[in-house]
Amino acid sequence: MAEKTNKQKNSVNKDNKARNAFSFIFLVCVVFIIALLTVISVLKSGQYDFSRIQSVIALVTKENQDQPGDKVTNLSTVVSGGSSYAYVPCGRYLYVSSGQDITVYDATGQAVHKEIIEITEPVTAYNAEIALIGDRNDKIVYIYKGLKRIASLELKGTIRHMTVNDDGYISILCDDTDAYSKVSFYSPSGKKICEISKWGSIAVNATVLSSNKEYVINSVKISGTGFESNLEFSDFLADTADAGHIAPDTLFSVLFSLNGSAVLAGNEEGIYSFDRNASLAWKAEPGKMIGVSSIKNGLVYAYYNNEGTCTVAFSDYQGNILHEYTYGTNIGNIRTYDDIAAINYGREVIFFNTDGTILKRYSSKSDILDIYPLGRTHAVSITEIDMTYIKLY
Numbered sequence: 001m002a003e004k005t006n007k008q009k010n011s012v013n014k015d016n017k018a019r020n021a022f023s024f025i026f027l028v029c030v031v032f033i034i035a036l037l038t039v040i041s042v043l044k045s046g047q048y049d050f051s052r053i054q055s056v057i058a059l060v061t062k063e064n065q066d067q068p069g070d071k072v073t074n075l076s077t078v079v080s081g082g083s084s085y086a087y088v089p090c091g092r093y094l095y096v097s098s099g100q101d102i103t104v105y106d107a108t109g110q111a112v113h114k115e116i117i118e119i120t121e122p123v124t125a126y127n128a129e130i131a132l133i134g135d136r137n138d139k140i141v142y143i144y145k146g147l148k149r150i151a152s153l154e155l156k157g158t159i160r161h162m163t164v165n166d167d168g169y170i171s172i173l174c175d176d177t178d179a180y181s182k183v184s185f186y187s188p189s190g191k192k193i194c195e196i197s198k199w200g201s202i203a204v205n206a207t208v209l210s211s212n213k214e215y216v217i218n219s220v221k222i223s224g225t226g227f228e229s230n231l232e233f234s235d236f237l238a239d240t241a242d243a244g245h246i247a248p249d250t251l252f253s254v255l256f257s258l259n260g261s262a263v264l265a266g267n268e269e270g271i272y273s274f275d276r277n278a279s280l281a282w283k284a285e286p287g288k289m290i291g292v293s294s295i296k297n298g299l300v301y302a303y304y305n306n307e308g309t310c311t312v313a314f315s316d317y318q319g320n321i322l323h324e325y326t327y328g329t330n331i332g333n334i335r336t337y338d339d340i341a342a343i344n345y346g347r348e349v350i351f352f353n354t355d356g357t358i359l360k361r362y363s364s365k366s367d368i369l370d371i372y373p374l375g376r377t378h379a380v381s382i383t384e385i386d387m388t389y390i391k392l393y
Contacts, residue, residue: 085097085098085099085122086119086122086124086133087370087372087382088124088126088131088132088133089126089131089335089337089372089373089374089380090126090127090128090129090130090131090144091128091129091146091374091375092106092107092374092375092377092378093105093106093107093112093131093146093147093374094372094374094380094387095131095133095144097117097119097122097124097133099118099119099120100116100118101114101115101116101117101118102114102115102117102119102133102142104144104147105380105387106374107374107375107377107378107389108378108389109380109387109389112147113147115149117142118135119133119134119135119138120135120137120138121135121136121137121138122134122135122136123135123136123141123159123160123161123162124162125162125163125164125170126164127164127165127166127168128166128337128338129145129146129168130143130144130145130164130168130170130188131143131144131145132144132162132164132170134153134159134162134172135159136158136159136160137158139154139155139156139157139158139159139174140152140153140154140155141153141155141159141162141172143170143190150189150190151189151190152190153172153186153190155172155174155184156174156176156177156182157174157175157176157177157181157182158174158175159172159173159174160173160174160175160181160203161173161203161204161205161206163205163206163207163208163255163256165207165208165209165210165212165256165257166210166257167188167210167212168187168188169185169186169187169188169193169208169212170185170186170187170188170190170208171183171184171185171186171206171207171208171215172184172186173203173204173205173206176197176198178197179197179198179199180198180199180200180201180202180203181197181198181202181203181219182195182196182197182198182203183195183196183198183203183206183215183217185208185215185236193236194236196217198217198219200221201219201220201221201230202219202220202221202222203217203218203219204218204219204220204229204251204252204253204255205218205252205253205254205255206218206255207255207256207257207263208257209257209260209261209262209263209276210257210258210259210260210261211260211261213235213236214233214234214235214236214261214276215233215234215235215236216231216232216233216234216255216257216263216274217231217232217234217241218230218231218232218252218255218265219232220251226248226249227249227251228246228247228248228249228250229246229247229250229251229252230244230245230246230247231244231245231247231252231263231265231274231278232244232278233263233274233276233277233278243276243277243278244278245274245278245279245280250267250269251267252265252266252267252272253266253267253268254266254267254271254292256294258273258294258317259317260276261275261276262274262275262276262281262317264292264294264299266289266292266301267289268288268289269285269289270283270284270285270286270289271283271284271289271292271299271301273317273319281318281319282318282319283319284301284313284315284319286303286305286311286313287303287304287305287306287311288303288304289301289302289303290302290303290304290310290331290334291331291333291334292334293334293335293336293341294336295314295336295338295339295340295341295354296338296339296354297316297317297339297354298314298315298316298317298322298354299314299315299316299317300312300313300314300315300334300336300341300352301313301315301334302331302334302343305326308329309326309327309328309329310326310327310328310329310330310331310345311324311325311326312324312325312326312327312331312334312341312343312352312356314341314352314354314355314356322355322356323355323356323357324356325350325352325356325358327345327350328345328346328348330345330346331343331344331345332344332345332346332368332369332370332371333370333371335370335371335372335373336373337373337374337375337376338373338376339353339354339376340352340353340354340359340373340376340379340392341353341354342371342372342373342379344368344370344371344381346367346368347363347364347365347366347367347368348361348362348363348364349361349362349364349368349371349379349381349390350362351373351379351392359392360390360392362379362381362388362390364381364383364388366383366384366385366386367383367384368381368382368383369382369383369384370382373392374389376392376393377391377392377393378390378391378392379392
């Protein structure tokens with residue numbers, strides 16, 4: 001009788017072990033299916049964001065999901081420098097053109113996409129969603145959105161200047177065999193809207209206004225007595241300019257659209273806002289200008305004051321000063337994204353919010369060639385020897 005009872009217990013134990021093994025295998029299969037479906041959905045979306053997959057795996061395995069801190073990537077593993085290299089931030093991605101290929105890095109420094117494209121004389125432009133990477137001499141421009149190349153534009157002349165407004169409308173200025181220069185305008189998908197030839201003057205830069213129906217071309221006319229800049233406002237359907245502003249003995253090296261139908265032009269003397277009728281709305285001439293960029297609901301610009309110290313000013317679109325910050329004697333460049341401004345002081349970068357309050361300071365042992373916010377949570381600083389990914393939040 002006891003022997004029979006032991007046999008029954010052994011049978012029950014074997015059944016329990018079998019059920020436990022089956023449950024474990026079933027759980028593993030469920031986890032595998034979830035991970036597989038996640039990978040498939042990411043691949044189908046065209047967004048090869050491996051951080052999303054890692055988050056799912058960490059959730060299942062209970063691993064620590066804290067964001068990494070600052071991360072240094074040895075530049076020799078990315079590019080080795082030179083005139084054929086270019087960096088283009090676009091949202092939370094950084095596009096790096098090495099001359100032989102274009103590699104895309106996410107906000108943590110991981111390479112997530114690569115294309116073998118040779119570009120020897122790079123020219124670039126970008127906004128928060130679209131990146132333009134062109135080759136001046138090969139006369140071609142590639143349009144990227146996220147991790148996908150959405151169009152390639154073939155031009156007839158050497159590319160001199162490109163812009164893309166906040167909504168993705170593109171202007172490309174080229175040399176022309178029949179005229180001094182030609183400006184072509186494209187939709188965000190790369191469809192050509194129109195092109196304008198300049199015979200009596202040389203186009204310097206151009207941009208599509210935020211209405212997405214109008215544009216402005218900044219050209220220079222040189223005569224025996226001097227030169228003058230002409231800001232010509234028009235729309236895509238007009239044969240000639242609807243309005244123009246002539247500025248004698250003035251060159252505008254900076255030009256970009258503001259809200260509405262306004263445009264900002266600038267040089268070392270100051271920055272100037274013009275309305276759709278080419279009338280000067282306001283100007284700021286606080287000192288020798290260093291740089292200017294748009295930021296959420298306004299502008300950020302830098303200049304040298306009378307003592308030779310750099311002042312960073314935050315203003316609204318009407319030119320009203322919201323905050324000023326004076327520090328240092330040199331500024332390399334200003335980069336912005338949404339409500340974040342990164343001011344490069346050479347070996348130190350100060351990150352500001354749109355109201356001028358300091359978000360973070362970052363110091364480097366090497367000279368910082370450039371600094372790019374990647375989305376609102378990270379930034380990348382570039383030196384001659386490395387790229388450092390900086391966590392902002």
